[in-house]
Amino acid sequence: MDINEQNAQAADTKKKLPTLNIVSSKETKHRGFGQGSIDLSQLSSVIIDGAEAYLDLGALHAKSKVEKGIKFTVNAEEVPNGRPCWIVWVAVDFKEEGKYYAGVTSCEMRIDTEARKGWKLLVDHVNRMDYALKRRIMLDNLGPEQKAALKQLLVDNDPDMWQRSDAALHEALAN
Numbered sequence: 001m002d003i004n005e006q007n008a009q010a011a012d013t014k015k016k017l018p019t020l021n022i023v024s025s026k027e028t029k030h031r032g033f034g035q036g037s038i039d040l041s042q043l044s045s046v047i048i049d050g051a052e053a054y055l056d057l058g059a060l061h062a063k064s065k066v067e068k069g070i071k072f073t074v075n076a077e078e079v080p081n082g083r084p085c086w087i088v089w090v091a092v093d094f095k096e097e098g099k100y101y102a103g104v105t106s107c108e109m110r111i112d113t114e115a116r117k118g119w120k121l122l123v124d125h126v127n128r129m130d131y132a133l134k135r136r137i138m139l140d141n142l143g144p145e146q147k148a149a150l151k152q153l154l155v156d157n158d159p160d161m162w163q164r165s166d167a168a169l170h171e172a173l174a175n
Helices: 003-012 057-061 122-133 144-157 159-164 167-172
Strands: 043-049 052-055 071-073 083-095 098-112 117-119
Touching (some): 043 057, 043 122, 043 144, 052 144, 083 122, 083 144, 098 122, 144 159
Parallel strands (some): 071 117
Antiparallel strands (some): 098 117
């Protein structure tokens, strides 16, 4: 039963089910339980797999290239042969000079493609996505190789955005 059918059924009983609307809307005022909206129009996701960093918007819905077909667990011991990968949430904002990278956070996961198993902490991924939307820089769990790959991707994507970004991002990605 999808959410529309559930809401229709709930309407019959005069009870509305809670919903979270993920829409591109500048109106973000909260109007009661289940009535909020989150603007994800300025959020992108980057996957870092080894020394390679690439944009993969599928990560917004846990359907990135590395996540497809993987059954995830919260127990890292269940994925002993998993390779480290990261999702990096990148929020873009505007200032007078133009767009810039405003919030950048990274979340670790382990992927064992052969066994089709993976480890990640969904709560950490959601919290760090939220932190990126709140314009925080949190890249403490990346190593030098991953930082270099991410920096190169951000610079190559738009050198002007990189230059306009805050010093905190430049420092976090310094080698």
